[in-house]
Amino acid sequence: xxxxxxxxxxxxxxxxxxxxxxxxxxxxxxxxxxxxxxxxxxxxxxxxxxxxxxxxxxxxxxxxxxxxxxxxxxxxxxxxxxxxxxxxxxxxxxxxxxxxxxxxxxxxxxxxxxxxxxxxxxxxxxxxxxxxxxxxxxxxxxxxxxxxxxxxxxxxxxxxxxxxxxxxxxxxxxxxxxxxxxxxxxxxxxxxxxxxxxxxxxxxxxxxxxxxxxxxxxxxxxxxxxxxxxxxxxxxxxxxxxxxxxxxxxxxxxxxxxxxxxxxxxxxxxxxxxxxxxxxxxxxxxxxxxxxxxxxxxxxxxxxxxxxxxxxx
Numbered sequence: 001x002x003x004x005x006x007x008x009x010x011x012x013x014x015x016x017x018x019x020x021x022x023x024x025x026x027x028x029x030x031x032x033x034x035x036x037x038x039x040x041x042x043x044x045x046x047x048x049x050x051x052x053x054x055x056x057x058x059x060x061x062x063x064x065x066x067x068x069x070x071x072x073x074x075x076x077x078x079x080x081x082x083x084x085x086x087x088x089x090x091x092x093x094x095x096x097x098x099x100x101x102x103x104x105x106x107x108x109x110x111x112x113x114x115x116x117x118x119x120x121x122x123x124x125x126x127x128x129x130x131x132x133x134x135x136x137x138x139x140x141x142x143x144x145x146x147x148x149x150x151x152x153x154x155x156x157x158x159x160x161x162x163x164x165x166x167x168x169x170x171x172x173x174x175x176x177x178x179x180x181x182x183x184x185x186x187x188x189x190x191x192x193x194x195x196x197x198x199x200x201x202x203x204x205x206x207x208x209x210x211x212x213x214x215x216x217x218x219x220x221x222x223x224x225x226x227x228x229x230x231x232x233x234x235x236x237x238x239x240x241x242x243x244x245x246x247x248x249x250x251x252x253x254x255x256x257x258x259x260x261x262x263x264x265x266x267x268x269x270x271x272x273x274x275x276x277x278x279x280x281x282x283x284x285x286x287x288x289x290x291x292x293x294x295x296x297x298x299x300x301x302x303x304x305x306x307x308x309x310x311x312x313x
Contacts, residue, residue: 001025001026001078001079001225001226002025002026002028002075002076002077002078002079003020003025003026003027003028003077003078003079003080003081003225004028004030004070004071004077004079004080004081004115004120005017005020005027005028005029005030005054005081005083006029006030006061006062006081006082006083006084007082007083007084007085007126008029008030008031008046008047008050008054008056008083009031009038009043009046009047009050010046010083010084011046011177011181011182011183011214012083012126012174012177012214012217012218013046013050013083013084014046014047014049014050014181015179015181015214015215015217015218016081016083016218016221016222017029017050017053017054018049018050018052018053018218019218019219019221019222020053020054020081020221020222020225021053021054022053022222023222023226025222025225026055027053027054027055028054028055028056028057028070028074029050029051029054029055029056029057030056030057030058030060030061030062030067030070031047031056031057031058031059031060032058032059032060032061033058033059034058035047035048035051042181042183042184045181046181049181057070061084061106062082062084062103062104062106062111063105063106063107063108063110063111064106064107067111068107068110068111068114071111071114071115071118072114072117072118075118075119075120076118076119076120077115077118077119077120078119078120078121078122079120079122079123079124079225079228080111080115080120080122080123080124081124081126081225082104082123082124082125082126082158083126084104085100085104085126085150085151085154086099086100086103086104086150087147088100090145090147091145091147092146093145093146094146095145095146095147095150096146097146097149097150097153100147100150100154101150101153101154101157104150104151104154105154105157105158105161108157108158108161109161109164109165112161112162112165112167113165115167116165116166116167120167121166121167121168121230121231122167122168122170122225122228122229122230123158123162123167123168123169123170124169124170124171124172124224124225124228125154125155125158125169125170125171125172126171126172126173126174127151127152127155127171127172127173127174128148128151128173128174129173129174129175129176129210129238129281129282129283130143130144130145130147130148130151130281131143131148131149131151131152131155131173132148132149132152133152134152134173134238135173135175135210135238135281135282135283135284136280136281136282136283136284137208137278137279137280137281137282138278138279138280138281139278139279141278141281142278144277144278144281155171158171159171159234162234163232163234166231166232167231167232168228168229168230168231168232168233168234168235169233169234169235170224170225170228170234170235170236170237171234171235171236171237172220172221172224172236172237172239173236173237173238173239173283174217174239175209175210175211175212175238175239175240175241175282175283176209176210176211176212176241177211177212177213177214177217178211178212178213178214178253178303179213179214179215179299179302179303179306180214180302180303180306181214181306182214186246186250187253187303190250190253190254190257190265190267191257191307194254194257194261194263194264194265195263195307199266199267199268200250200267200268201267201268201269201270202246202247202250202267202268202269202270203270203272204246204272205245205246205247205248205250205269205270205272206245206246206247206272206275206279207245207246207272207275207277207279207280208243208244208245208246208279208280208281208282209243209244209245209246209249209281209282210240210241210242210243210281210282210283211241211242211244211249212239212240212241212242212283213241213294213296213299215294215299215302216239216241216287216289216292216294216296216299217239217241219292219293219294220237220239220287220292223292224237237285238283238284238285239283239285239287240282240283240284240285240286240287241283241287243282247267247269250267250269251267251269253265254266254267256300256303256304257300257303257304257307260300260301260304261304261307261308
């Protein structure tokens with residue numbers, strides 16, 4: 001397929017582009033700026049990684065004039081993968097939901113009409129298990145945050161307009177991915193502590209979450225993209241990985257790294273008393289790793305080697 005991809009500078013995006021290309025597809029990825037113009041070193045590296053597998057088009061964002069010109073002038077296209085999303089201050093309770101939805105779905109009817117005219121019959125949108133109503137868990141499946149709400153509203157807009165345009169829409173719902181090129185969040189904090197000779201503390205060990213190797217997630221994404229029908233339809237996949245408490249996952253991560261890095265990799269599990277988020281939130285579609293040709297041990301090796309070369313410190 002000839003695929004037009006947004007969001008390739010993100011952690012999961014650079015992996016998804018790589019797997020789509022490895023499966024034999026021709027990927028064109030749009031970027032707001034050139035690799036050297038990204039101020040964050042990690043994002044520059046992710047862009048460079050993505051560009052090993054795709055053709056980059058710069059100074060372009062979903063729905064703007066340059067994007068529409070690209071759609072119209074460089075088709076035909078078989079699939080639009082809209083992985084990009086507005087994540088500005090996404091952790092803030094003051095996250096601007098209307099502005100984010102407007103950016104995520106900028107000129108959406110016009111984009112879908114242009115894609116359709118260029119031969120495209122399939123759209124693949126990335127969602128999050130932290131949207132309202134996604135996955136399984138407790139407290140009635142609320143949105144985790146304003147950012148989660150923006151993702152849910154974006155998905156509803158895509159479903160409505162894709163159906164109107166007679167296009168197939170696939171929604172690929174991401175849980176908690178981890179692995180090389182990840183933002184400095186939970187697993188990076190663990191690694192930074194271990195490389196510094198410290199024992200990291202897990203403040204929220206009682207939360208039950210769904211953590212998944214990004215390499216397995218990317219293979220599931222590429223397969224899902226290939227299996228989307230060419231015509232009016234709606235499909236969804238909620239891929240699942242390790243369903244366990246965050247304390248158990250931290251211990252799992254520590255065991256796997258200890259045997260590969262020759263370090264203790266111990267963790268301290270604190271007594272959790274605050275539950276500002278739902279206690280349980282998980283995805284619902286277990287993946288057949290063997291069916292994807294995925295090697296779990298190799299995936300752990302890749303994480304250890306990544307942090308050995310680029311310690312999170």
